[in-house]
Amino acid sequence: MKISIVGAGHVGLVTGACFAESGHQVLCVDNDMEKLAPLQKGKIPFYEPGLERLVRKHLKTGRLSFSPSIQEGVRKSGVVFIAVGTPSRPSGEADLSYVEVVSREIAHAMTTYRLIVEKSTVPVETGEWVRRTIRHSLRRKIPFDVASNPEFLREGQAVKDFLQPDRVVIGVESKKAEKILLEVYRPLKTPIVVTDIKSAEIIKHASNSFLSMKISFINAIATLSEKVGADVVKIAEGVGMDKRIGKSFLNAGVGFGGSCFGKDLAAFINIASKAGVDFQLLKEVQRINQHQREGVVRKIEQAVWNLRGKTIGILGLSFKPDTDDLRDAPAIDIIRALQKEGVKVKATDPAAMENAKKFLTGVTFCANAYEVARGVDCLVILTEWRVFKQLHLRKLKSLMAHPVLVDGRNLFDPERMRRLGFRYFSMGRPAISS
Ligand code: UDX
Ligand code: UDX
Numbered sequence: 001m002k003i004s005i006v007g008a009g010h011v012g013l014v015t016g017a018c019f020a021e022s023g024h025q026v027l028c029v030d031n032d033m034e035k036l037a038p039l040q041k042g043k044i045p046f047y048e049p050g051l052e053r054l055v056r057k058h059l060k061t062g063r064l065s066f067s068p069s070i071q072e073g074v075r076k077s078g079v080v081f082i083a084v085g086t087p088s089r090p091s092g093e094a095d096l097s098y099v100e101v102v103s104r105e106i107a108h109a110m111t112t113y114r115l116i117v118e119k120s121t122v123p124v125e126t127g128e129w130v131r132r133t134i135r136h137s138l139r140r141k142i143p144f145d146v147a148s149n150p151e152f153l154r155e156g157q158a159v160k161d162f163l164q165p166d167r168v169v170i171g172v173e174s175k176k177a178e179k180i181l182l183e184v185y186r187p188l189k190t191p192i193v194v195t196d197i198k199s200a201e202i203i204k205h206a207s208n209s210f211l212s213m214k215i216s217f218i219n220a221i222a223t224l225s226e227k228v229g230a231d232v233v234k235i236a237e238g239v240g241m242d243k244r245i246g247k248s249f250l251n252a253g254v255g256f257g258g259s260c261f262g263k264d265l266a267a268f269i270n271i272a273s274k275a276g277v278d279f280q281l282l283k284e285v286q287r288i289n290q291h292q293r294e295g296v297v298r299k300i301e302q303a304v305w306n307l308r309g310k311t312i313g314i315l316g317l318s319f320k321p322d323t324d325d326l327r328d329a330p331a332i333d334i335i336r337a338l339q340k341e342g343v344k345v346k347a348t349d350p351a352a353m354e355n356a357k358k359f360l361t362g363v364t365f366c367a368n369a370y371e372v373a374r375g376v377d378c379l380v381i382l383t384e385w386r387v388f389k390q391l392h393l394r395k396l397k398s399l400m401a402h403p404v405l406v407d408g409r410n411l412f413d414p415e416r417m418r419r420l421g422f423r424y425f426s427m428g429r430p431a432i433s434s
Pocket of ligand 1: 006007008009010011012029030031032035083084085086098101102119120121122259260
């Protein structure tokens with residue numbers, strides 16, 4: 001099939017490359033020439049395992065190409081996906097102005113039937129706005145359909161998530177649109193949920209909110225566990241083995257970050273509120289998540305007594321491993337809070353350091369964990385990168401001024417840390433002092 005995708009960002013590019021891999025003919029459109037020129041040579045502007053290989057492969061097979069022109073995209077394809085960004089406004093509401101502009105330009109370029117599919121994460125009823133905008137912008141009466149097809153891609157695993165999804169969701173309002181989208185996704189051989197547009201739009205926000213809720217739930221249990229001397233890791237194991245609950249997304253820690261959960265949660269609360277529903281449950285999910293970040297700072301204080309004048313080493317900056325993404329990363333908030341309290345911060349991250357230099361001032365960036373450890377009063381793990389799990393702990397300890405480790409991701413066994421002579425503080429497990 002001939003498909004074009006407007007917006008070659010994280011979502012649009014993964015979608016484009018994976019559709020090409022599925023055998024379709026894909027044109028990715030983006031109005032940012034600085035992004036487009038390297039893409040045309042197979043260079044990806046962000047970190048996403050496997051994506052560059054796919055893009056290069058299909059630039060060669062000729063199934064993937066790039067263009068700055070929406071007009072060209074609409075002319076060359078029967079299906080046009082909208083994957084432009086939908087940034088948050090301060091109120092939490094999504095800014096849909098790019099979606100509107102792109103809808104209008106698509107309409108201007110149309111001469112015969114097209115299916116326009118919203119891929120960006122948008123509030124319920126955006127489909128209706130897109131349809132209205134296109135109808136009013138068409139130069140003459142041309143048939144078209146609008147559909148919703150939310151993405152569920154995790155950074156770092158986006159290619160796999162796209163090609164082997166748990167499900168695909170399509171929201172349509174005509175048999176014709178349904179047939180086209182079933183054909184687009186047929187090569188993936190995956191279960192497909194077909195529904196109306198509004199339900200499809202809500203499925204995306206409901207899924208991300210539910211996952212955030214699982215994380216905040218286990219973090220609330222972690223807080224309780226600490227108070228009564230129980231172990232949240234074991235609790236999560238025991239709870240998660242119930243298939244109705246499931247064991248994923250029950251890792252207690254410094255809380256969730258990234259470009260989606262916080263943003264989508266705020267957007268969903270806002271959507272509900274506009275519809276007259278006070279979604280207090282989700283407000284509590286937000287509150288608990290914020291509390292986790294503040295809680296880590298208090299835990300560090302508890303570990304070193306007074307913060308002022310101390311040197312603290314941070315291991316991990318990105319919001320999760322295998323990405324250089326710092327959007328809403330807990331590490332940024334935590335480092336700034338520590339600096340405010342008079343702490344000197346050293347830090348390292350396997351991928352996010354260059355990015356971090358743009359956001360953080362006064363931090364000494366180091367090449368690896370051992371360099372960070374040299375002379376610090378306390379080490380703090382904020383991202384569960386594999387290299388941190390494999391650290392030579394004896395060597396690490398020998399470099400530190402004081403063997404104090406605050407583990408925000410529960411990477412190590414507390415008993416082993418005690419034997420090694422660390423004062424070890426983790427999340428939702430009893431503190432261990434040697
Ligand atoms: C996506 C989704 O679109 C968003 O709704 C979701 O919540 C998060 O993921 P993402 O792909 O990460 O966004 O955004 P970004 O990397 O900013 O990509 C958007 C692309 O659209 C950019 O390359 C930008 O240049 C392009 N764009 C934007 C256009 O081509 N035209 C526009 O008018 C606006
Ligand atoms: C998420 C959704 O998983 C994906 O479906 C959606 O399309 C975009 O948002 P992403 O933000 O890339 O993906 O990362 P994810 O792996 O879901 O992790 C999000 C955050 O939750 C990270 O900060 C992670 O550290 C945290 N997390 C995750 C926990 O704290 N505990 C867990 O058990 C799982």
